[in-house]
Amino acid sequence: MAAADPTAFRDDTPFIGPARAPLVTGGKSVRWITDRVTGLALRDTPWQWTAAFAVSLALTVMLLGNVAYLIFRGTGVWGNNVPVAWGWPIVNFVFWVGIGHAGTLISAILFLFRQNWRTGINRFAEAMTIFAVVCAGLFPAIHVGRIWVVYWLAPYPNQMAMWPQFRSPLLWDVFAVNTYFTVSLLFWYMGMIPDLATLRDRAKNKVAQFAYGIGAVGWTGSSRAWWRYEKAYMLLAALAAPLVLSVHTIVSFDFAVSQLAGWHTTIFPPYFVAGAVFSGFGMVLTLIIPAREWFGLKEIVTLRHLENMCKVIIVTGNMVGYAYAMEFFVAWYSGNAYEAYAFVNRALGPYWWSYWIMVSCNVITPFLFYSKKFRTTPWIIFVISIFVNIGMWFERFVITITSLHRSNVPSSWRYFSPTPVDFMMLIGSFGLFFTLFLLFCRYLPMVAIAEVKSVMPMPEHENLNAPGAHTGQDSINPPQTGDFRTEGAY
Amino acid sequence: MAHHAPVVDPAALREDIGDLAGKFRIPLLLVGVVGLVAAGLLASLSDDGWAKRFLFGYLWAYWFFLTISLGGLFFTMIQHVTRAGWSVTVRRLAEMLGANLWVFAPLSLPLLAGVLFDGAGVWEWADPVLVESGPTADLLQHKEPYLNKPFFLIRCAIYFAVWSFWGWKLYALSRKQDETGDPGLTQTMHNWSVAGLPLTFLTVTFAAIDFLMSLTPTWYSTIYGVVIIAGCAVSVHATLAVIVLLLRKRGTLTEAVTVEHQQDLGKLLFGFIVFWAYVSFSQFLLIWYADIPEETEYYLVRFSHGWTFVMAMLLTGHFIIPFLGLLSRHVKRRDSTLMFWCVWVLFMHAVDLYLFIMPRLTHDAVHAGIEDVGLPLSLVDLACFVGIGGFACATLLTTAAGVALVPHRDPRLKEALAFHNT
Numbered sequence: 001m002a003a004a005d006p007t008a009f010r011d012d013t014p015f016i017g018p019a020r021a022p023l024v025t026g027g028k029s030v031r032w033i034t035d036r037v038t039g040l041a042l043r044d045t046p047w048q049w050t051a052a053f054a055v056s057l058a059l060t061v062m063l064l065g066n067v068a069y070l071i072f073r074g075t076g077v078w079g080n081n082v083p084v085a086w087g088w089p090i091v092n093f094v095f096w097v098g099i100g101h102a103g104t105l106i107s108a109i110l111f112l113f114r115q116n117w118r119t120g121i122n123r124f125a126e127a128m129t130i131f132a133v134v135c136a137g138l139f140p141a142i143h144v145g146r147i148w149v150v151y152w153l154a155p156y157p158n159q160m161a162m163w164p165q166f167r168s169p170l171l172w173d174v175f176a177v178n179t180y181f182t183v184s185l186l187f188w189y190m191g192m193i194p195d196l197a198t199l200r201d202r203a204k205n206k207v208a209q210f211a212y213g214i215g216a217v218g219w220t221g222s223s224r225a226w227w228r229y230e231k232a233y234m235l236l237a238a239l240a241a242p243l244v245l246s247v248h249t250i251v252s253f254d255f256a257v258s259q260l261a262g263w264h265t266t267i268f269p270p271y272f273v274a275g276a277v278f279s280g281f282g283m284v285l286t287l288i289i290p291a292r293e294w295f296g297l298k299e300i301v302t303l304r305h306l307e308n309m310c311k312v313i314i315v316t317g318n319m320v321g322y323a324y325a326m327e328f329f330v331a332w333y334s335g336n337a338y339e340a341y342a343f344v345n346r347a348l349g350p351y352w353w354s355y356w357i358m359v360s361c362n363v364i365t366p367f368l369f370y371s372k373k374f375r376t377t378p379w380i381i382f383v384i385s386i387f388v389n390i391g392m393w394f395e396r397f398v399i400t401i402t403s404l405h406r407s408n409v410p411s412s413w414r415y416f417s418p419t420p421v422d423f424m425m426l427i428g429s430f431g432l433f434f435t436l437f438l439l440f441c442r443y444l445p446m447v448a449i450a451e452v453k454s455v456m457p458m459p460e461h462e463n464l465n466a467p468g469a470h471t472g473q474d475s476i477n478p479p480q481t482g483d484f485r486t487e488g489a490y
Numbered sequence: 491m492a493h494h495a496p497v498v499d500p501a502a503l504r505e506d507i508g509d510l511a512g513k514f515r516i517p518l519l520l521v522g523v524v525g526l527v528a529a530g531l532l533a534s535l536s537d538d539g540w541a542k543r544f545l546f547g548y549l550w551a552y553w554f555f556l557t558i559s560l561g562g563l564f565f566t567m568i569q570h571v572t573r574a575g576w577s578v579t580v581r582r583l584a585e586m587l588g589a590n591l592w593v594f595a596p597l598s599l600p601l602l603a604g605v606l607f608d609g610a611g612v613w614e615w616a617d618p619v620l621v622e623s624g625p626t627a628d629l630l631q632h633k634e635p636y637l638n639k640p641f642f643l644i645r646c647a648i649y650f651a652v653w654s655f656w657g658w659k660l661y662a663l664s665r666k667q668d669e670t671g672d673p674g675l676t677q678t679m680h681n682w683s684v685a686g687l688p689l690t691f692l693t694v695t696f697a698a699i700d701f702l703m704s705l706t707p708t709w710y711s712t713i714y715g716v717v718i719i720a721g722c723a724v725s726v727h728a729t730l731a732v733i734v735l736l737l738r739k740r741g742t743l744t745e746a747v748t749v750e751h752q753q754d755l756g757k758l759l760f761g762f763i764v765f766w767a768y769v770s771f772s773q774f775l776l777i778w779y780a781d782i783p784e785e786t787e788y789y790l791v792r793f794s795h796g797w798t799f800v801m802a803m804l805l806t807g808h809f810i811i812p813f814l815g816l817l818s819r820h821v822k823r824r825d826s827t828l829m830f831w832c833v834w835v836l837f838m839h840a841v842d843l844y845l846f847i848m849p850r851l852t853h854d855a856v857h858a859g860i861e862d863v864g865l866p867l868s869l870v871d872l873a874c875f876v877g878i879g880g881f882a883c884a885t886l887l888t889t890a891a892g893v894a895l896v897p898h899r900d901p902r903l904k905e906a907l908a909f910h911n912t
Contacts (some may be wrong), residue, residue: 020573114576242764245768249768249772253775253776256776256780257775257776257779257780258780259780259781259782264776264780264782265712265776266711266712266713266714266772266773266776266777267712267713267716268772268776269713269768269769269772269776270713270716270768270769270772318688322691322692322695323712326695326712326715327712330710330711330712333633333636333699333710334710334784335628335629335632335633335708336784370684
């Protein structure tokens with residue numbers, strides 16, 4: 001906490017009654033925001049960044065080395081067996097794709113719902129989304145085994161009459177993830193253009209000017225450019241909103257269209273989407289709490305932002321808990337012996353520990369956020385968000401592994417154990433994620449400068465929540481000096 | 491969005507429904523009685539046995555009005571939980587729908603009586619003969635710990651207690667704020683909603699399982715509750731828009747509810763139509779794709795005996811056509827077009843519920859060996875609809891009588907009045 005600055009404590013969401021806490025605290029000026037955000041990208045490289053980047057890059061190299069080893073030796077280097085043919089690669093895929101849901105949810109769905117608190121965190125979350133999807137995409141690509149024919153997944157006419165199996169959700173996944181990645185990337189990049197132009201204009205050295213200049217594609221900031229920008233933003237938001245739902249829906253179809261007990265259940269599509277948003281917000285919190293501390297962004301990413309994200313965690317966590325409960329209830333209610341066995345086996349079978357890790361992290365943990373103290377204390381949020389990440393990885397582990405290892409033919413039942421390569425690839429994928437993420441933090445505008453300015457507390461804005469503001473009188477009250485609590489909804 | 495709040499006449503915000511309650515309460519109650527008596531008489535002409543045919547029509551009409559009121563409760567709670575500003579001017583109407591939930595407890599009596607009298611109700615599991623030695627006795631016996639009469643009645647008591655209490659509580663607190671103007675009550679309502687929302691979600695889920703899913707007691711679907719709740723959301727936004735438009739036509743609410751709120755109700759209606767399609771189609775696709783006999787029986791009957799037409803009608807009429815129809819901003823902002831689509835969607839919501847319930851009659855007729863079974867359309871259903879609608883509307887008017895149509899001392903009201911779609 002910046003104790004020297006008494007205004008730093010004003011970013012408290014525990015506001016009284018219906019008044020809304022400001023979205024930028026500390027009485028900062030418009031100029032301060034530009035200076036702070038561009039300063040982070042244009043300063044000299046801090047040694048801490050170099051150190052963190054070196055570690056991440058080393059892990060990425062380890063990942064690539066393992067991929068090379070896998071291609072050279074074949075999929076036997078994994079713990080995958082029959083019947084658990086999907087193993088960790090698919091667990092990791094679903095885990096990373098799930099994390100890649102928060103960014104576009106924040107930028108698209110929260111935009112359509114006019115949740116203007118999103119402006120402080122959307123750039124950050126969108127970047128995280130893109131890098132998470134990159135990590136996700138790697139795993140199914142290497143899991144196909146014969147990676148040199150992975151292009152068969154692409155639907156193009158050819159002389160071999162190799163035509164993809166359009167009836168398989170695995171193929172729909174290729175389309176869904178690619179579309180999502182493309183639109184998220186476009187959305188992220190388009191939103192960044194004005195800020196890249198700011199960086200271009202402020203950069204001192206030629207290389208930076210040239211690079212940011214390319215990225216800014218000739219942005220001048222004219223009102224016509226802004227008008228088109230806002231139109232395009234709205235359209236992309238409307239297009240991206242169904243995509244947020246579609247990706248994890250299709251991922252859930254990968255499991256749920258089968259006849260395997262524990263996979264085939266109708267609640268999977270909304271349940272997977274809720275879980276994805278849950279894990280995505282968990283990861284945003286894990287990343288943003290240290291980031292706002294280290295990069296001095298506490299005035300932009302305020303406790304109100306953190307508390308709102310915690311509330312999203314509560315809601316989506318409860319949805320996931322609801323789905324677990326429905327699955328269990330219906331497993332009994334259905335009277336289907338295989339269904340009932342699959343669920344009892346999850347809770348009490350050889351993988352019982354993974355099931356209970358999942359339930360504790362995903363069902364019990366969100367309830368901690370019902371405490372206002374917990375969801376407004378950054379270090380507690382940080383710890384809980386880690387548990388959310390762990391819980392959601394184990395959820396995919398439970399779904400994938402426990403259902404497969406007791407598949408429909410008892411003679412093929414087999415216990416799955418991961419190999420060192422499995423572990424190294426999971427850890428390495430975090431390396432890849434953080435490598436990309438650190439590059440973003442170092443060179444790109446971490447906060448949507450122009451958007452945050454639009455939600456700053458401004459004296460000319462109306463004071464909608466002041467006492468007596470609902471008398472019907474048209475009043476324009478400047479905020480009382482030093483007290484933003486009575487400031488309006490902006 | 492920094493628009494200045496318009497100058498609104500404070501008296502206009504305190505308007506209530508005027509003499510509507512006094513004028514229509516008794517006629518509506520009479521309509522209710524006449525409708526239900528007519529339904530009973532018409533049902534006696536049915537081949538299915540009069541009690542059974544009556545109760546099927548009754549169940550359908552009951553759930554139509556129940557889902558709307560539950561939607562009102564959900565709407566109110568969600569506005570509180572999200573601390574919404576835009577919706578203050580329309581929230582009171584949703585509160586009234588929620589506060590009207592108590593009436594569904596007495597209205598459920600015929601259905602509950604059907605459970606108590608062996609073999610007279612709509613539910614197979616409540617018939618001891620079928621549980622003992624019916625064709626699906628194995629499964630019915632397996633489910634007996636859940637699907638049995640005492641536990642069913644206990645659950646019903648819990649559902650009605652939860653819905654009536656929360657509907658009444660949020661309405662009472664909001665009216666108290668009208669009197670005292672205490673902004674702290676906003677936080678109180680928020681807290682009650684935080685507690686009530688998950689509880690309502692769970693109770694509606696299990697009520698949907700008990701009343702509707704258990705009509706086919708051998709069948710199961712984990713998404714069922716979500717599909718029903720999606721229907722609640724669709725129908726309440728359409729209903730709210732219809733009520734707003736009707737009240738504005740009478741000259742009330744004209745200042746408080748602007749075209750912006752109207753458009754937002756339209757947007758949410760549009761969104762929930764898509765959500766309804768998403769969950770309904772997910773359920774269908776997964777069952778169709780996996781093709782497991784226990785599950786496909788639900789859709790098999792819905793793809794035969796004329797139900798295919800109703801399925802196609804829902805796909806087009808509950809999704810594709812209103813999707814295209816409600817897409818444009820102008821449609822949502824113009825009174826006549828929004829009214830058209832809301833009535834359309836409400837009709838489709840009724841068709842949706844019809845498809846949940848009535849194919850069971852077809853199933854029973856087929857199993858009874860009747861040939862040439864067609865759609866079990868009957869005037870009984872229409873009469874039940876009129877009857878339950880009469881009772882529900884009469885009590886709704888009583889609930890609303892003398893109460894301001896806008897929570898005019900809500901501290902966020904000014905935000906709602908100042909709100910503009912960009």
